[in-house]
Amino acid sequence: MVRTISQIETDKGQDELRRADYFPTLVYSALLHDAEDMNREILAAIRAEQARDQKGIERSNFRSLGGWHSHNNLHKDPAFKRLTQRVEAMASGISADLGYDRNRQLEVTTMWSISNPPGSSNRAHIHPGALWSGVYYVQAPEGAGQIEFIDPRIVNLMNSATFQPKKKRNTECWTKVKVKPVAGKMLFFPSWLYHSVEPNLAKQSGPDGERIIIS
Numbered sequence: 001m002v003r004t005i006s007q008i009e010t011d012k013g014q015d016e017l018r019r020a021d022y023f024p025t026l027v028y029s030a031l032l033h034d035a036e037d038m039n040r041e042i043l044a045a046i047r048a049e050q051a052r053d054q055k056g057i058e059r060s061n062f063r064s065l066g067g068w069h070s071h072n073n074l075h076k077d078p079a080f081k082r083l084t085q086r087v088e089a090m091a092s093g094i095s096a097d098l099g100y101d102r103n104r105q106l107e108v109t110t111m112w113s114i115s116n117p118p119g120s121s122n123r124a125h126i127h128p129g130a131l132w133s134g135v136y137y138v139q140a141p142e143g144a145g146q147i148e149f150i151d152p153r154i155v156n157l158m159n160s161a162t163f164q165p166k167k168k169r170n171t172e173c174w175t176k177v178k179v180k181p182v183a184g185k186m187l188f189f190p191s192w193l194y195h196s197v198e199p200n201l202a203k204q205s206g207p208d209g210e211r212i213i214i215s
């Protein structure tokens, strides 16, 4: 979409300055209306999985810092069916928004859970083999680590303009984006977008202090 930004004054009239935004990085979000009920159900399913598989696997989590990562096929477990359906419904919304072929459907191909107790975090990574990735927050105590998206336009980081001090930059001029975790919130982003998770600084100890997500 090309839009007019301003009229530039010249000696004998005005020139119209227009702008088009190409190559955007899209992050979709949604807050589930039945989050409380959903999270009770999903948390119980995660706890059952943790009891069954205490060691978990190591991916972006640091097992040495206590981060637990489940296996990658939770979407095949009936206990996670309700959430999987909601993710796929949301993915349909994204498909429609972007004009994807209506005869094809985005589907969940891998799904896992990560628990970050206070002090633990997740390394920067991408998700090869997928089109879209997402996170659903099951439990997010105050201070739980924010997800950070890293500007994929590496060339853009070679030089930077000087911005007006004390003025919040326009979102299109950000070079990193942090999103605060909120229980019941879903985020969707392109699988090629590098992301990491800050350390969980929650004050609570024990199970209530864990940052728990489904990816």
Ligand SMILES: [Fe+2]
Binding pocket: 060, 125, 126, 127, 133, 195, 215
């Ligand atoms: Fe990820």
